[in-house]
Amino acid sequence: MGIYLPIAELSVNVFVLLAMGAAVGFLSGLFGVGGGFLITPLLIFYNIPPAIAVATGANQVIGSSFSGAMSHMKRGTLDFRLGFMLLAGGIVGSTAGVYVFSILRSLGQLDLFISLLYVILLGTVGGLMLVESVNSLRAARGGAPTGLKRPGQHNWIHRLPLKMRFRTSKLFVSVIPVLGIGAIIGFLSSIMGVGGGFIMVPALIYLLRVPTNVVVGTSLFQIIFTSAYTTLVHATTNFTVDIVLAMLLMVGGVAGAQYGVKAGQKLRGEQLRALLALMVLAVALRLAVDLFIRPDNVYSLSIPGMG
Amino acid sequence: MAARLPFLRFALALAAMVAGLVSAAAQNPNPEGIQIGLSTENISITAGFSGADLTIFGALENADPEVARQGRYDVIVVLEGPARRIVVRRKDRVLGVWINLQSEEFENVPVSYSVATTRPFQDITEPVSYRQLSLGANNIYLQPADAEGSQPTIAEFTKALRERKVAAGLYSENVGGVRFLSQNLFRATVRLAPDAPVGTHKARAFLFKNGMFVKESSAQLEIRKAGFEQAVFRLAHNHGFFYGLLSVGFAMAVGWLGSIVFRRD
Incomplete structure (x- = not known):
């Protein structure tokens, strides 16, 4: 069944989009990620213009992180103070990102930049995760205790000035790296259409030493606002948010996520991380191939100032 | 004698007038015309829109029955979408990565362009007249924003622009899409692509007689969501x-x- 997307201005198949949403929802339930980093490339593979895929991806991320953050709030694993500081940085980063987005688009280099960012980030994160999970799988098989390593308690970040106390996270740390991480995530969110959880979570754990149980809730909380802000700015400056597309993806995604959560309970943590790493690498590889292989057609058309 | 002269003058003048009229009629017996009508002035694109065939009816005026019987009238109907500025970009390899490098901007490019004809293009008229009339997906004039630029580059990008438009289904040709229902009544079927742009579309009909362009007529059509x-x-x-x-x-x-x-x- 075809449906006409009012903003993307093209006809697409409803079931393909619902299935896409459900598949990504399943994976996001399985791995506890927002899924933005999967939905945007998938939409691009499905010939949705990248500018619309990115802005709509950001919109879709709101839905999945909102329901996640709600349950974390009930359990008290959400550090509002830390979340708001990350958010302050996020808004600056996101504004800069949308600005860069418009410039790249008028130069005709937006698609390239999006793909490059995806390849680099997904490649790096996927690679690191794969190494880490394979190591812990090996260690588990050898009978050694598993679990993430806890490196030394202090590093250079903890020597920066302007310290602030975050009670829920039991943390006393400078606000500079907090704002910085927020800004980077905001920037990526507006350019890549991702929530940024796959960067935020490791950054909070390894750089700031936030307790793992607080990390996910706080990261989701911040992502809601960053992606909401990104959606708003894209909607006002670039007119690229397709509400019909976002709805279809979210409906599929919410349903798929439930099955993902159930399936996730049957798998062990290291196995899950290894699978997620493989999937992330596969997406990165697919995008990289497109960059290096001669395109079917080297010419492309665009309307100046539009998609 | 003198009295008869005015009468003779009058008679001569009358004869000349009649002769003139007769010869004028022989050269141009009421010039042919063409008219088209659209069944609707608005087309609405709804959620399920996946392209459509648009039927346009038209009639020849003062058609010569003789010419019509021999099938030497030809009609070309065009449905042209709103004009926009368009940038054509070319990807080239830089350090192994395909990057948009060169680009060329065009003005007033019809977003869509759908043609229907009575017969194959080469059978209707000469390539020169197609170019003069800017008629057909391969002949419409695409105006570069910077006409001073290098001519081979402009030619290359013009060709690419046409090819991309054809590949996207936005420029299409339907040979045989115009049928004569009677000696002077015809029906044209033009294709509306699934992602036909919204805005004012212009339907134009061109009449050819014995391979010569005779007349053009047009009508407007609003496509909206x-x-x-x-x-x-x-x-x-x-x-x-x-x-x-x-x-x-x-x-x-x-x-x-x-x-x-x-x-x-």
């Missing part, structure tokens, strides 16, 4: 901020509903 699509599109473009808020609100509502309906924890 219907109901919901139009409301969404308008809202997004005229009230971007409010539309953004709405999108965010909807997303939160779906997320919240999802967590209630399914109880994830």
